[in-house]
Amino acid sequence: MRMLAQEEEVDDTEVTWEDQQRINSFSKLNTRMRSIEEKLEELKQEKEALDDLSTELELADEDEPVLYKIGEAFLHLPHSKAMKRLEADEEQLNAEIAKLTGSAEDCERDHANRVAGAFGYTAEELAAIPDGSHMGVSCGNPTATAKLKKGEVVLDLGCGGGVDVFLAAEKVGPTGRAIGIDVSDDMLARAEANAKKLGHLPPRVTFVKASLSEPFPNPPFADNTVDCVISNCVINLLPPEGKALVMKEVYRILKPRGRLALEDMVAKQELPEHVRNDFVAYAGCVGGAVTEAAYENNLHTAGFQDVLMVDKKADLNVWFNSTADGSTCGGSESSACGTVSSGCATPSSGLPRPSIDVNELVVQSNWGIESKK
Template identity: 30%
Template sequence: MAEISINELEPLPQTPVTYDIEQAVLQRYQAVAHQPEAALCCPTDGYDSRYLENLPSEIIEKDYGCGDPTRYVAIGETVVDLGSGAGKNCYILAQKVGAAGCVIGVDFNDEMLTLSRKYLDEMAEKLGYRNVQFVKGKIQDLALNLDLAQAWLNQNPITTVDRIAAFETECTRLRQAQPLIASDSVDVVISNCVLNLVRPQDKQQLFQEIYRVLKRGGRAVISDIVCDEDPTLRILNDPELWSGCIAGAFREDAFLQMFEQAGFYGIEVLARQEEPWQVIDGIEFRSMTVRAFKGKEGPCWERNQAVVYKGPWKAVQDDDGHTLYRGQRMAVCDKTFTIYTNPNGPYHQEMIPIHPHEEIAPESATVFDCTRDQIRSPRETKGVEYQVTQTDTSSACCSPNSSCY
């Protein structure tokens, strides 16, 4: 089979919509904040019942999602939920991250924010701590606090065109001085069937914003609706299908490519619905959950480290183009070594780390050439003068008490 470069994939076409996407989405979700709509999104099973027991029934009834990104979050972490809606995922996360963690739900819909905030005191009393907040913002602009922007508008109504410029200046100031979500401040960004609701022209910025707010080593865990082919013009021009998580669905391959283009690494499909949720015009729409990590940028330093890829593939390539050959001691820079061996990262279970016999101090390290793949000689990690002979058999691996027997 011929290889296909990810960069050769055709981009999604511009969407020739004839309606206001944001208004279509806002109006529908304002309605379902009051009256549940069971078929609005792909049904989700598998939530841990321990975390659901504490949730008010109204939150569960008015939750709309297509996956469970909450299962990939750990205790003590700071988490942002994009499009937090009724607050179900946030209140589950509140229990998972514990009192030392923090959960921030972001939504643009006032009705949904009112619903989620309604139970803040009740949930804090049940858990014995308060670690959740719900803030108003657009998920493609996580720097702008819309409550603060609205407060400025209340005091400075726009009555002339000139005042529009003043409002834009104030929004820029707010993004810089009082960001809704600060850069490099979050361990995990999750979202559950919301990214597809964003306008096509804003989706690139959306992924850039997710990347911006994450800490180095942080990760995004996104459940969303994807399709196997580009939606037809009939689908794209139906506002009901857009607000219903269909028209704005990502093509499967393009969804992963969006993470890559934003700078993420270790991009992995964690879950993919086997049978399609819906089929329209011959196009299959299904739920998919993807995880991606931030933090592969930075200088490359030589510290005589190597990794061995355990298999089963004969060779693999990472997001920086490094090729690892099964069973070979591949030379890597200090940054890549750290990424590959990080126990909280995506690669460590596939790698055997080879540390140098004598560690090279960071301040003594030289530049490593990451543009080519190299097999590391054992003498580089042990040292050319390494002449140790070990004959002590007291700890031999094949003694009667060892695992060899």
């Protein structure tokens, strides 16, 4: 295994002025998202009240006046006027809900793009893919280090919304193939919809439902058929036996001289039991991380030899949905990492923040295996 030279090691992650500006912008964005969600909840409650009133008016005697709330006051209105007022109020409320929903979607898109930029995607790459392809939960850009060539076959493990599959498809060109694996029907449906937006059709771009904790289906994944395998913050989510098996399967399907490029989380030391058992830490791609030695052992056991792991020394706090005062906004545990093969699934403007300092426990790492012997 080849490691960074001693002089390249840095004891502490330096927080530059640019880093602090990025952190500040994330805090402002998350504060805005929380405000939008609170207002949306209020409007949805008002909508439910109007729906109840609509039902009551349908059953009411048309000759009897209706007690109707206008502002903070209740007034008696003729039934016909109450109906017209109700229709106008419903129309206005639906318009406000639609506007705020659009604002929430803009926030989520902005958050996804900021995280993507922080972890290695360029503005040009993000502009070239549909909204929803990247969900702001990756920990790197494997296509930037995979050295993809025209005509190659590339496989993305845990493809999610398809971001890395689409970027890989551009690099391998029309004579190559980009394939995504995911166990989640929702993620596969999202990825296939995004592929249609780009005009990517099989066999150039395909998606396959499969669990990374089980042997890859054969066909389509026969021995020695893939030039390069990539993955983006997914392996850490697999159980221990799954982490070992997926490396063996990757080795099986790679061609001689095939390559593996992984972006993932690596534990600085054995994680305490309370962290490994913390769902939010697991959902945040922390609780399932293994040490460098364990990761390396899985690779060597599978058959890989020349392995390079680089600590990218990133501040992982940009991942999580904390505001400046430490409070969180949006999302729930179930909206973080919903499946073990698609990485972290759709967040609401960021992942839930674990109750530990992630920078103390894990590092964002890039694993590069230049060739399968």
